[in-house]
Amino acid sequence: xxxxxxxxxxxxxxxxxxxxxxxxxxxxxxxxxxxxxxxxxxxxxxxxxxxxxxxxxxxxxxxxxxxxxxxxxxxxxxxxxxxxxxxxxxxxxxxxxxxxxxxxxxxxxxxxxxxxxxxxxxxxxxxxxxxxxxxxxxxxxxxxxxxxxxxxxxxxxxxxxxxxxxxxxxxxxxxxxxxxxxxxxxxxxxxxxxxxxxxxxxxxxxxxxxxxxxxxxxxxxxxxxxxxxxxxxxxxxxxxxxxxxxxxxxxxxxxxxxxxxxxxxxxxxxxxxxxxxxxxxxxxxxxxxxxxxxxxxxxxxxxxxxxxxxxxxxxxxxxxxxxxxxxxxxxxxxxxxxxxxxxxxxxxxxxxxxxxxxxxx
Amino acid sequence: xxxxxxxxxxxxxxxxxxxxxxxxxxxxxxxxxxxxxxxxxxxxxxxxxxxxxxxxxxxxxxxxxxxxxxxxxxxxxxxxxxxxxxxxxxxxxxxxxxxxxxxxxxxxxxxxxxxxxxxxxxxxxxxxxxxxxxxxxxxxxxxxxxxxxxxxxxxxxxxxxxxxxxxxxxxxxxxxxxxxxxxxxxxxxxxxxxxxxxxxxxxxxxxxxxxxxxxxxxxxxxxxxxxxxxxxxxxxxxxxxxxxxxxxxxxxxxxxxxxxxxxxxxxxxxxxxxxxxxxxxxxxxxxxxxxxxxxxxxxxxxxxxxxxxxxxxxxxxxxxxxxxxxxxxxxxxxxxxxxxxxxxxxxxxxxxxxxxxxxxx
Numbered sequence: 049x050x051x052x053x054x055x056x057x058x059x060x061x062x063x064x065x066x067x068x069x070x071x072x073x074x075x076x077x078x079x080x081x082x083x084x085x086x087x088x089x090x091x092x093x094x095x096x097x098x099x100x101x102x103x104x105x106x107x108x109x110x111x112x113x114x115x116x117x118x119x120x121x122x123x124x125x126x127x128x129x130x131x132x133x134x135x136x137x138x139x140x141x142x143x144x145x146x147x148x149x150x151x152x153x154x155x156x157x158x159x160x161x162x163x164x165x166x167x168x169x170x171x172x173x174x175x176x177x178x179x180x181x182x183x184x185x186x187x188x189x190x191x192x193x194x195x196x197x198x199x200x201x202x203x204x205x206x207x208x209x210x211x212x213x214x215x216x217x218x219x220x221x222x223x224x225x226x227x228x229x230x231x232x233x234x235x236x237x238x239x240x241x242x243x244x245x246x247x248x249x250x251x252x253x254x255x256x257x258x259x260x261x262x263x264x265x266x267x268x269x270x271x272x273x274x275x276x277x278x279x280x281x282x283x284x285x286x287x288x289x290x291x292x293x294x295x296x297x298x299x300x301x302x303x304x305x306x307x308x309x310x311x312x313x314x315x316x317x318x319x320x321x322x323x324x325x326x327x328x329x330x331x332x333x334x335x336x337x338x339x340x341x342x343x344x345x346x347x348x349x350x351x352x353x354x355x356x357x358x359x360x361x362x363x364x365x366x367x368x369x370x371x372x373x374x375x376x377x378x379x380x381x382x383x384x385x386x387x388x389x390x391x392x393x394x395x396x397x398x399x400x401x402x403x404x405x406x407x408x409x
Numbered sequence: 410x411x412x413x414x415x416x417x418x419x420x421x422x423x424x425x426x427x428x429x430x431x432x433x434x435x436x437x438x439x440x441x442x443x444x445x446x447x448x449x450x451x452x453x454x455x456x457x458x459x460x461x462x463x464x465x466x467x468x469x470x471x472x473x474x475x476x477x478x479x480x481x482x483x484x485x486x487x488x489x490x491x492x493x494x495x496x497x498x499x500x501x502x503x504x505x506x507x508x509x510x511x512x513x514x515x516x517x518x519x520x521x522x523x524x525x526x527x528x529x530x531x532x533x534x535x536x537x538x539x540x541x542x543x544x545x546x547x548x549x550x551x552x553x554x555x556x557x558x559x560x561x562x563x564x565x566x567x568x569x570x571x572x573x574x575x576x577x578x579x580x581x582x583x584x585x586x587x588x589x590x591x592x593x594x595x596x597x598x599x600x601x602x603x604x605x606x607x608x609x610x611x612x613x614x615x616x617x618x619x620x621x622x623x624x625x626x627x628x629x630x631x632x633x634x635x636x637x638x639x640x641x642x643x644x645x646x647x648x649x650x651x652x653x654x655x656x657x658x659x660x661x662x663x664x665x666x667x668x669x670x671x672x673x674x675x676x677x678x679x680x681x682x683x684x685x686x687x688x689x690x691x692x693x694x695x696x697x698x699x700x701x702x703x704x705x706x707x708x709x710x711x712x713x714x715x716x717x718x719x720x721x722x723x724x725x726x727x728x729x730x731x732x733x734x735x736x737x738x739x740x741x742x743x744x745x746x747x748x749x750x751x752x753x754x755x756x757x758x759x760x761x762x763x764x765x766x767x768x769x770x
Contacts, residue, residue, distance in 0.1 A: 071450065072453070073450050074442070074445055077442065077653070078442055087434055087435075090435070090437075118646070119480055119647065122643070153646075154641075256650060263651045263652075284484065285484025285517065290624045296435065
């Protein structure tokens, strides 16, 4: 009999973890601050060198005219869609059924902005060109999430992206990128961030996924768009007097991790292959297209937990802190590769998957 | 001929400043982190020991059942009023014409929540009992800001507060405290925070006024109320994965400054008296009732700037970094006493006011 948090507790005790950059603890901030001059002045309500320099740096990286730092992607994306809706005078947008706004934001888009979503594509697939072309509603904006996180981080092929973008631009529809994991998809597409962003009128990126910062988001677009977003940021209560704790750490970890996405992508493919060699286990996607994937068990959660517990105990390698149940009473967990994976000795990894294969057969 | 920022630049060069706790720079965060264990885990979307402990500590201090940490007062207060409006089914609230929501938030309350304000009292006065009793509209909630910042930090007498509170409760109107500077008024009222908060159904306090933290706010009330506020916090995009940089510093500076409000209040009265001894200068209020007041000159801004520049240069004491113009072409600045005032040698202060008096006569 294991208690409810047994898996989480055991995971936290493991010496190695396959996912992430390491624990989310205060040392993350301390490390980022260590070589920063204490005399450096705080930003003040969105102004000041510290925030403007970072915004300019990311604008340059994304190839966009202007960017604005936001406390969260939730805030940044609602505001982006609101601006496009107001511009066009239509309070409708289109996005995937498992879009973050649809399932994780307590309906902020509807409750605060009264914007109605049109759901594109089946929830188990990525949005295709025909989903966009066959849409019956007139919408102000289409949001694409790359990769589509809730289905394991799947991606359309690049040509599809280009075609959707061209269709939107030919039809007066704005196209917004949920690029929470934009950095993470560049190795698969073999494109620069600026090349991908060029297909979109507005772009959100997260500071604390692959980049490994503490919190925060960037919204990018033309100056006219970002200036409007600042007004809405104040309305939302997101125009803080000081963002520098997030910005200093965002800048520090951007420099450390932005160039390591290819490594994470290659390691994700390697790790997914290990899982797929085990009986009753499969990954989604089968071959990852970013640093992330989902690990599905063809078994019930209560049968998987003891297996994982024994693997963690025997090998010191943690695979996941919790398991999500699916509608058909099976279970899965999510993996996003960061710095931790490469610290695991290959011999130890082999032992993990040998054990896992034996126990889930 | 002085350039636009000459006063601000000269102020930043001064050795002493009469207001505040010191520069808003990264050292503020470094100091707060110095003795914090790096192994301590981050909060996660509003949960975790680090955020819950701080929320409990402040709940206890305020005598409220529950509190929630918010990124900003703008967000916390809009949400408080929205909850009371939804509860009562009336989208109207009453507040002062110079309420923060009315003049500093880009109309977030109206644009996001569609709540209509009823403006109580003349803009140069605090809200009186008769303003509340004679109100013709049916409102869900009344907001009182203590002290009323935009008029120099004025306060109603305590009996008036008690009467307004009793009236609201007898008439089914919720009463919300904009307590951005709640700590700062306790010495004048000779009350505990809990005694003042008992008069209100919901309370917002700021972390970065007298407390001297980096950013953030607390919303307090009964558990049912604060649980609803968490849902709205997520909708606003304010439910960040990690608030610990703000919380660690809030806790650190709360412990340093919360008990010093009586000192700041006494110093504010002393400093205001110095100003009032100078010709053409007067403070609002004449005798401060908190750590803050406004310094008004019966002179035009362009005539005051050179006076201040010479005082700063001669004495090394900075009085203000900028001057606000009034509708009658005079000018004023705001002072909030913090740790810096007591560092100024008395002899130097005397010289400041001797010079000021001579130059503005």
